[in-house]
Amino acid sequence: MLELKGVHKKFGGLQAVNDVSFTVPAGAIKSVIGPNGAGKTTLFNLIAGTLVPTAGTILFLDQEIQGMKPHQVAAMGLSRTFQNINLFHGMTVLETVMVGRHIRTSAGFLAGMLQLPRARAEEQAIRERSMELLELLGIADFANQEATSLAFGQQRAVEMARALATEPKLLLLDEPAAGLNIYETAEVARFITRIRDMGITVLLVEHDMSLVMDISDEIVVLSFGEKIAEDHPEAIQRNPEVIRIYLGEDEEADLESHAEDTKS
């Protein structure tokens, strides 16, 4: 589905991403973890086309996508959410999700201005599909409220619905549980597995260890822009280098106790 080969990104003298390679197999939930400043979000921006890598190749569906514009990558079936919620100010929840149908529809300026029958039929389909997604995410009641006026967790749900509306093959989720309480986080975890079951591959960047360990098929660990480990969750939890670099020596005990939890 997605393959990174020797990806580098330099910002001036700072090597934000250094020779990172990994693959995301179709149908998997893959996670990228690492301490703050490890280059996780930079990596996401490289994949989504917001940034261009200094070196290396990124293959999506066997096609090189490095250097492509975000909207082109999105049109190929790669959608994302943002760490800092990035909704459209002034638009309702329903309208926001309807924008997500943009690349799967086609009416242009003239069709819209003249309200051609084709455009009206398409409009109806966009509306229906978007409402379905709102119901799927449990936010249909807020359809006509301004999206930015909702509670934090609901805003994240709107972002998710908007990303799903593009019919992605691969969904990049940038810290979907940031700022959520444990109940909301559990909800997000359930939802991500559900997205996977719908046949959408998921690449997740997350700080919340319980979320990552519970739902990931595979985990990549970044530290100072470099990949230091890539393995199954249980193996990552036992990996001494990961424990040392990512969590610090003192937290070893915490992590091990969590490993016990997940096994039981």
Next chain:
Amino acid sequence: MKSGKYRFMAILIILVIAVHGLTRLTGTQYYLTQLTMSAYYAMVVIGLAVLMGYAGQISIGHAGFFAIGGYLSGALTTHNLLPFRETPVLVLLERLHILQTGQDLYGEQLLTVAPWAACLCGVLTAALIALVLGVPVLKLKGHYLAMATLGFGIIIFQIVMATEYFGEADGISEVPGFVVFPGIAGMGRLVVSGDFSLRVQNYYIAWGMLIIGMYLLLNLIDSRVGRALRAIHGSEEAAAAIGVDTARFKLQVFVLSAVYASLAGVFLTHYNGSIGPSEASIIKSVRYVALVAVGGMANLWGVLIMGFSLTFLSLRGIFGTYDDAVFGTILILVMLFAPDGILSIRARGWLKSGTGGPVDHA
């Protein structure tokens, strides 16, 4: 939402007819002149509102597009081509009925470009310039975009002031009337002209054009493209991430607003029979921005109402010599106290039902 749109359209049409009836009953038909002119200026302002209010891209150079349309159409229909009649290009153009013959005020023979062709030329040139200008300029954001479009406005102003073809400081006068549908039987008498006897039909031509223009824009903002434009305004990054080609849509809406401005420029020039450099001035561009702001930015009906009514008052000379100062003051006050526009304070919810969606902030 939809029913609101049609209700407002119906109210507008009834008002236009009622105002005509009122001027007739009270013998105040001289108002029709300014009512006609205000409608054309309102056309510029609603086009700019879609660019600024909905897509979030400012232009302080829209008088430039108005002037490109007006000046080109004015110059092409007044400059005598008779001395060049035998050149192959003109022979071809004449055969294609793109040229027309006539007489000037002193009875001298004239050979000029036909108004419909001149109009087309003016609007297409404005669109083309918007396209060429927009590609680099629309990469800029906020203040930088404002500065760049301001620069464009200054260039156009300097060109018309310094070019003999455009009449320098005097502008162009004796611009002929303009048959709206030359090829269509029965429509031949529909002429855009300041002629006294054509005052009533010109009032309806202007308002007809504004109403159609308004209808098309209302449709647009309710459509897939309109949502994409508002999404770009809301967050360009997020819009791009879900597949909106932000550069392309910004460019297209820039061209669309330039077409609205230049079309108004063409019609108003033929209606007035003249155009002068003040139409290309920065102060005009600033005025259009002020009218969009006071109307509520992302509120087409608000912009239409404010754009029309303030222009009408200005043309009636209500503001006297303080005219430009009034619009400057309005802009400052709006930005300070009601960045969503004056109408936003009370009537916005009501008016919004006609344009769809919640209010967008400036």
